[in-house]
Amino acid sequence: MTGCYEYPKAARFGRVVPKSKIYEAGNLTAKQRQRFVDQVDQINWAYKLAPETINLSGTPGVPEIQVFEVRLRGSKIDSEVLNAIDKAIPFPILFELKKGDERRLIAAYKRPSEADASKWVVSEYFEANWEPVDKSRLSLPRTLDLGTLYDNVLKELMPGAALEGETLQSRVSRIEEIRAKERDIDWIKSRLAREKQFNKKVAINAELRAATSELKQLGGGLKSDPAASQ
Structure with a gap:
């Protein structure tokens, strides 16, 4: 499986996302909010991969890719928590989880709904193994547009092998x-x-x-x- 990537300095965004913004956007229940409190220390909008920051053109399904660093309070995070963040942000997201001196890349396949282009369909999550935070980062796959970049990163995260001709x-x-x-x-x-x-x-x-x-x-x-x- 893959590891975490090196992103262009020009794509650095570096803004803390208040959990309250996620609560409001997702209309979360008290129980769901408590999961955020228990499992998430801080959410940082780390990078914005867009045509103006990474010199790759966007595509209809992937106009931008956001990179979120999520620092954990403990050793785990429920996929429901990541899903709430995904649904609050109208772009594909690559999550970089951090716990102690380890990090891990995780992402769902996120695409515009065929029934309603203003809504997004979010799959289950695919993840790399935990790795030391001081491990050398990988270079991003070389591609011609953000859609292909997103697809290639997801393919690296997915378990097993693709079947012949499988989209x-x-x-x-x-x-x-x-x-x-x-x-x-x-x-x-x-x-x-x-x-x-x-x-x-x-x-x-x-x-x-x-x-x-x-x-x-x-x-x-x-x-x-x-x-x-x-």
Whole structure:
């Protein structure tokens, strides 16, 4: 998996984002706000990758890319917290999480809604491994526009390999299906472990075989953490 990138100095934005702005934009519940309080120390709008700051043209789906540094209070953050930030900012976002002396790149595939171009569709999250904050940063992929840059960064973050001829959006959907099927399999296995009656065990084993076969058809398991909580 990839690591964190070196961004152009001209793209530096460096503004702290008050959590209250996210609360207001997302109309968050008291419970959701408490997650921010418990898990997030500070949100910093670190870089703005735009035609005027990075010398790459924008595309309809990716007019700009924002880079947010999120300093954690502890060792985890729920994907729901990142999703609230994503929904409050009308541009694709690359998140750089920081905890102690480690950092991690994480992002969702974010695109304008086909039904309403003023709204954004946000996928599950894809993440790199935690790495030391003093590790050398990677150079950004060489591309001709921001849309391709965004796609290339996401592809590096995604687990597994793309199928032949698979588009980015199709790959995202397939990975989400795989993760859902992995969760189903874990649930079936837990039911099987608890069940005492032989005839019910037989039925649950049949469910497990069917789910495992469906997972194989999707391209195999990933067993990656979609929530950036580890």
